[in-house]
Amino acid sequence: MTEPLSVMLVDAFTQTPLQGNPCLVVLNADALGEDQMQAIAREANLSETAFVLRSTAADVRARYFTPAEEIPLAGHPTMAVSRALIDTGRLRPDQGAYRLELQAGVVEVEIQPGEAGLRFVMAQKPPRFLRTYAPEQVAPAFGLSLDDLLPGVPIQTVSTGTPQLMIPVRDLAAVQRVQMNHALYIPLRAGGDFFSPHVFCLQGYSEAGRTFARHFGTPPDTQEDPFTGSATGGMAAYLWHYGLIDSPRFIAEQGHGMQRPGQAFVEVVGSREAMETVKVGGYAVTVMRGEMVI
Numbered sequence: 167m168t169e170p171l172s173v174m175l176v177d178a179f180t181q182t183p184l185q186g187n188p189c190l191v192v193l194n195a196d197a198l199g200e201d202q203m204q205a206i207a208r209e210a211n212l213s214e215t216a217f218v219l220r221s222t223a224a225d226v227r228a229r230y231f232t233p234a235e236e237i238p239l240a241g242h243p244t245m246a247v248s249r250a251l252i253d254t255g256r257l258r259p260d261q262g263a264y265r266l267e268l269q270a271g272v273v274e275v276e277i278q279p280g281e282a283g284l285r286f287v288m289a290q291k292p293p294r295f296l297r298t299y300a301p302e303q304v305a306p307a308f309g310l311s312l313d314d315l316l317p318g319v320p321i322q323t324v325s326t327g328t329p330q331l332m333i334p335v336r337d338l339a340a341v342q343r344v345q346m347n348h349a350l351y352i353p354l355r356a357g358g359d360f361f362s363p364h365v366f367c368l369q370g371y372s373e374a375g376r377t378f379a380r381h382f383g384t385p386p387d388t389q390e391d392p393f394t395g396s397a398t399g400g401m402a403a404y405l406w407h408y409g410l411i412d413s414p415r416f417i418a419e420q421g422h423g424m425q426r427p428g429q430a431f432v433e434v435v436g437s438r439e440a441m442e443t444v445k446v447g448g449y450a451v452t453v454m455r456g457e458m459v460i
Contacts, residue, residue: 179428189246239327241395287447293403309345376416393428
């Protein structure tokens with residue numbers, strides 16, 4: 167390539183630079199091939215890198231890559247792309263919403279002005295409840311005992327665009343104790359129906375939070391994700407479906423143990439049996455602008 171790529175580094179699900187989940191946004195990616203996108207994502211070595219493209223089906227198209235593979239839908243890159251499009255004038259702060267084409271389909275992203283700044287809210291796909299797993303099959307892969315798990319509910323894959331394994335545990339201490347056993351986890355994932363696992367409890371890290379979670383991967387992907395918007399949507403659908411929360415609106419927290427605290431505003435739309443969507447929203451802040459020359 168001869169034309170430099172315009173890039174921005176955006177921290178998502180936070181208003182504070184150097185917190186939340188960082189995402190590299192490549193703004194003029196139409197000339198890139200899939201192999202080039204994957205190579206750039208490996209170079210960035212973040213949870214995800216976002217590539218902004220022209221769309222014939224929506225206002226904007228984006229593709230999201232981890233260092234290892236493409237992911238069909240993700241929350242924190244959506245927050246980051248929205249912030250980057252605002253900062254570069256491709257979206258107006260007062261336009262209300264825009265339509266974003268992802269590999270999983272077209273989603274709507276609301277742009278909500280407020281005293282604290284612009285908040286972006288992504289409407290994820292209607293949840294699908296997929297395979298369930300035996301506790302004794304899952305717990306050892308995360309260094310957990312069976313007593314650490316939340317009783318009375320299944321370990322289950324839920325997808326609001328990307329399938330994630332929902333692992334509810336009893337309390338914050340159990341979430342903090344998680345230690346991945348890769349020798350056990352790799353075959354579990356290889357034989358499973360999920361992209362990555364989400365371990366969570368019904369206890370916030372701060373007083374504002376209703377839930378706290380950790381989200382994991384294996385090299386070459388990052389081993390832990392500071393904040394996972396897609397899995398937060400699946401978690402919310404799971405909690406609402408199984409009657410574990412009384413209100414469909416709450417604040418989800420993640421990343422505090424990594425010194426990258428993040429928060430999402432979550433709303434489940436629909437009944438416990440028939441959910442229409444899960445809305446996951448948050449702030450984002452640009453921390454770097456530049457060019458990539460390859």
